Amino acid sequence: MVLRWPLIPRGDEIGASPRGSSRGVVIVGPAGVGKTTLARTIASRARPTSLWAVGAESTRRIPLGAFAHLIEIDAAPDPATALANACSALGGRGADITLVVDDADLLDPLSGALVRQLVEDGKVHLVVTFGSGETGPDPAMLGDGLLERIDLAAFTRGEAGRVLESALDGPLDRVSAQWMWEASEGNPLYLRHLLEGSWDSGLLYQVGGVWQLKERPVVTDELAMLLESRLPTAEPAAMEVLRLLAFAGDLDVEVLDRAAPRDAIVSAQRSGHLRIGPDGSRRVARLRHPIVGEVLRERTAPLAARSLRGRLVRALAEGPTAGEELRMATLALDGDADLDAELLADAAERALALCDYPLAERLAQAALDRGAGLRAAVILARAMTWQGRSEEADSLLAAFDPREMPEYEHLAWGLWRSTTYFFDNRQAAARAELDRLRQHVTSRDGLDVLASADVTFDFFANNVPRAIELTRTLFGAAGSSAPALAFAASTGGFALARAGHADEVTEVAARGVAAATSTGFLLGRLQIGVAEVSAAALAGNLSGIDELLGRYATAIPPGRSRWVVEGYIHGLAHLAAGRVAEAEDQFRRGRAAAASGGPRMWVVLCAIGLSQALGAQGRVDPAIEALDCAEESFGDHLASFGPDLMHARAWIVAARGEHHEAVRVARGAAALARAGSMFGIEAMALHTAVRFGDRSATGRLRRLARRVDGPFVRVAAAHAQAWQAHDGHGLDGVAREFESMSANLLAADAAAQAALAHRRSGASRDEQRSAAMARRLAAVCAGARTPALSVLENPMALTSRERVVAALVATGMTNREIAERLTLSVRTVEGHVHRLLAKLDVADREALVRKPCDEDWGPATGRSP
Known part of the structure; x- marks a missing residue:
């Protein structure tokens, strides 16, 4: 390329x-x-x-x-x-x-x-x-x-991203786009040189069709020479100040005064490459443009760079260090100044909270090497696990003897080991570790945290009722610990949403966010968004979903972990609203970010969503690839998402045109969800079967409407009833209700089915109105190609081959017998039969046999081929 x-x-x-x-x-x-x-x-x-x-x-x-x-x-x-x-x-x-x-x-x-x-x-x-x-x-x-x-201004962040993706002819992951933006600030010339420099250096690669940078972008020699020519060369002292800022970033003026002579700072400011201005209550020095810092860092010799970093650490340490621990520790890693183990461990914990796992790992390892002990080891293990290296994390923690630990250290050590076991699909070992911890933990807060771990394990292992029971106990008790609430809110809220208890999720999410904020668990805040968005999508409360997404957009700083979770929740929201192309983009980006170093759980969840979004666009081969990716890492530790996996498979089958089989698979997904007490998921899968042509879901959807919160299931039940009764006007009403909920693709399918029902009754004007509504709504869901929309757009008349197959089916012949008679493969005959069922609006072969001879079979009527 x-x-x-x-x-x-x-x-x-x-x-x-x-x-x-x-x-x-x-x-x-x-x-x-x-x-x-x-x-x-x-x-x-x-x-x-x-x-x-x-x-x-x-x-x-x-x-x-x-x-x-x-x-x-x-x-x-x-x-x-x-x-x-x-x-x-x-x-x-x-x-x-x-x-x-x-x-x-x-x-x-x-x-x-x-x-x-x-x-x-x-x-x-x-x-x-x-x-x-x-x-x-x-x-x-x-x-x-x-x-x-x-x-003429520089590009906005969005414009810069679109230009980069146009140059690459494909999506760029958000971490890489963030790096490009930080270095270029949208300057088109700088942006181009950064992309070309990174391309020529081999830093760009693709994961699942998404471009990523292995590390921060590289400046081309051409641009570096241009920028160097504009830097002051006659005053070495001024250049030294600029180099200090290149390694420090924005720096309080008082700190810069301690690191460099005042006249050198004045000279650097006079050169035009140093700015000093207010930042809240402080006065801050910064380089004129961040790309100057990129060039200066790249062109500084390693020993000189170590010395500059050391000077900065010592200057920072001479004044108040509150809030500067992470910067000091990061500079000290590659500088000639030393820091004590506890400060390094503090900084590692901060990097972990900010979801910068590679940096957290480096800092924790440095703290461990300096004797920080178990605390640093637990931080290091967590950073390793979040980068997909759970075995290394377990080996590290296994070297410590829990009998020599105080309770809070013992709890942190054992809890992370059990979590590592669980998401490595070793459930028995995970449960055994939790049981062992219960024998040693006596504090109320410690027991609450163990209960929150049970919530997570039970939810993912498909024991949703117990996960909900434990969640209600934790959130219903007075004085439950903040860490426990922060940990339990995301998975417990997710369990409530999937079980159909969307109304309970709001309070659980609000208290969980408050607890996560108070404990510094920033990723937890974002993960709670998964529960809230899922609840809104499954309940049909979509009108405020964009505002909900915005609330979680700044939960944590930009980074790969943020983009993984954001990709998933944005994908869920777009899918619920019928924006299938946008959902595909979000799930694809989330999967790529997770695959580049993170828990495989997120790869599976994003891949399932991606498969469904692609299936809803009729794109069979990429949907199969996404489903294969999900199945590759699927296991008992993700059993709760078995119905979602089967639901995605139903969409693939439907995209092949095998609508009867797609109904069967969707109903199988619903049955699996029902067995796990996930009634919100059951209702969604049953409704998908209705959209594929099923006429037998009315009774169950009516019963679910009495136990699942929100308007979605009520309207879905009305959809099933109107479809079963061939009630075109009833389907028109359903379409309007779905549209008012902002569920535009559901509305488009209902309108398309209304057009078919009107056609059946000979109401041509009503058919035209319903078809126009379906097409208008489908246009909003650009790229969507569902079975209902496909049948609407394709002529219903049977081909000559299909009429022959229909006549043979009507005589009672099996697919194999028809294949032998017509010298076709059995699979080809199966495809013809599935299309016949859709075109003739019948549920199965038996109904096709019973279909009256005077009904329209296409260009010719009757059963004779």
Whole structure:
């Protein structure tokens, strides 16, 4: 593959540019944002011919140097005469000429006066680019507003992501996009060089169709040389200050004063590459642009880098260190300053809370090497486990003797070992470890935490009733410990949602978020979002789901763990609303992030969702690949998601056109959910069967509507009843109710089935209205291709082959007998039969045999082939 850098999307700025009689435009913006590209585009649209003059440092001391190639510069007796001659020469070129003056802030004074005179005369159409700098362009030079101004900014975060993905011709994972954004701040030139540098260095690779960076992006040599040429080289002390900031990032001015001489700081600020400004109550020093820091770090020798980091650690340690432990410890890892083991362990715990697991691992290992003991080992084991290395984590913890530990250390040690066992699909060992802990833990808080572990294990192992019972006990008791509530809220809330108790989830989630916040369990806050979003999706409370997603968007800082969980919950929300293409994108990104180093549980959950989203688009092969990925890591430790796995398989079968078999598989998913007391999941699977054509789900959905919270199951039951009764108007009403819930794909399917029911009764106008509604809703769910929509769009008339097969089925022949008679494979005949059942709106072969001869079988009527 070759990178294809896209055209910079500047349509709004071009559309805003003046045309016709206007004197021209001035484009203002920092270096690298695309001023020259925009100038070229505007010039080509404004006039048929353009002339170019470019300001540069090399011509800045030469009078009219930038225009020397455009005009004859005679030895004029004075500057005023030279200016008049130049103005006359350029003004006489004609009205069809556009003069582009690029980098006008680098013009010599006489050239600047020439531009000002041309603006005032109005004889030449001008396009002028100007660096924003500190004050922007000189108003007098540009005719005091006679040129219309376009301020060109860097890309927004979203625009930068879209440009990168266009260049890569595929999605980029959010961690990599975040790294690109942090280094470039949206500057198009920097963004391009970062991508090309990372590409050439082999840092980009694909996981499940999603591009990822192995590490932070690399700057190209070309850009590094350009930026270095703009850095001050005559004052080494100023460069030293800039290098300190390159390794420190934003730094309190008082700390910088301790790390570097004051005159060097002033010199660095005068160079234009250091900014000092307010940040809340502090004054903070930072580099003009983060990419300068990237270049300085890459070009600093290792020994010098160690020394700079050490200076920063010592400067930080001389003042108040509250809030700076993580930065100090991170700098100390590769610096020549040393820190004590406890501070390193504190920093490792903070990195763990921020879900930066590689950094937490490095810090915890350093703390362990310095004698921090069990505390550092538990942090290290947790960081390893979250990166998918549970066996290493278990080996590390096994080296400690629990008999020599105080209770709180014993609890942390044993709890993490049991969790590691469980998600490594060793349930018996996990339960045994919890039972052993109960014999040694006596405190109320400790027992609560063990109960929260039981909630998690019971939920995932498909003992949902007990998980719910323990959750209600923990949240119903006075004085339950905050860690226990934080741990139990996500899985206990998830269990409640899937069992149909969505109304209880709100309080559990609110208390869980408060507990997770108070204990610093940031990932727990985000995981609680899984429970809330699931509850909203299964209950049909979708109108506020985007607001709900926004509430959890900043639960933890950007990082791979955040994007894994966010990808999953956003995928659930989009899937419930029928936005299947967006759901696919979110699940795909979440799966890729989890596969790059994280618990396999999230790979399975995202892959299941991805398979269903692809199946709902009729994309069989990628849906099968996603399901295979889910099944590869599936086990008893994820047994609660067995119905979801089967539900996704039903969508694949339906995408093949085997609607009768798809109904059977969807009902199997519902039965599996019912056996696990997950009545919300059962209702969803039964309703899917109705959407596939099942007419036998009405009774069960009615009963479920009395025990599952929210409007979804009530409307689903009405859908099943109307479909069973061939009630087109009833299906129209169902479609409207689903649309009012923002469940647009469910509404589209109901409307499509209404059109079929109206067709059956001969109500052509009603059929047309229902079909139009189905198509309108399907357009909102771009990419959706469900069985109901497919039948609506495809002609219902049978092909000649299908009429032959129908006639043979009507005689009572089996599929194998028909295959032998027609010299076809049995699978081909099965496909014909499934399509016949859908087209003729019958439930099974027996109904096809009983179908009256006078019903329409396509181009010909009757049973004779």
